[in-house]
Amino acid sequence: MRLTAFSDIALRVLLLMGGLPRGTMLSTQRIADGVGAPYNHVAKTVARLRGMGLLCSQRGRSGGVVLTDAGCKASVGRVLRELEADTAIVECEADETACPLNHGCRLRRALAGAREAFYRELDGVSVAELVNPRQVGPIAVQLGLRPPGPDSAAVGGSAPAV
Incomplete structure (x- = not known):
């Protein structure tokens, strides 16, 4: 079975956000830079993941997107089942x-x-099981963030209410 580009980007977004220190907020542009996908595709993906309750966003200058606790614990099967529902x-x-x-x-x-x-x-x-801080570390540095330590990833943690 082949996944759609939309699902591929969604999984990349979840893995990136899951590998960052708990509560890290990123703009959609920074997420797009981090996952290596066009901004417009990432913006649509983020909106869909937000609608699924996996991401939470806050508007404004200090706003951004953060992984929710549900996003961290989400089953990859459930995520793909919902994203790929109409794909034959x-x-x-x-x-x-x-x-x-x-x-x-x-x-x-x-x-x-x-x-x-x-x-x-x-x-x-779960998304949390796939997160590898060593994988996300170089991307975090590229985005101007501190690389996640082994204990600082969002894995198992809860995101702040936004």
Whole structure:
């Protein structure tokens, strides 16, 4: 199964934010710089993750985006299931008239089962488990932040109410 670019960026955002010291607020531009994706794509992704309750934002000069406790604890399977909900593995899933073999097709059911097995495998993996401070450290320095120490990452911590 192949993830959409949107899901890829969402996972990168969650991993970056999860690897920073708890409560670190970043602007969407700085997040885009950190994950190496275009600002417009990251802005849409951040809005979606905020809507899912995984990120919290504060407007204004000293505002930014922060990872919520729910975002840190979120299952990767749940995140992808929600972000990839409308994505078909093959065209016949998206448009029932696309395939002349569609009537009584068993392939669609098998593909749906395979997709669910993929998500189920990732249900047991949280964002916090994937965070590696050594991976995020160089990015933090590039963004002008202190590199996270082994005990300072947001993993298991709670974000401030914003």
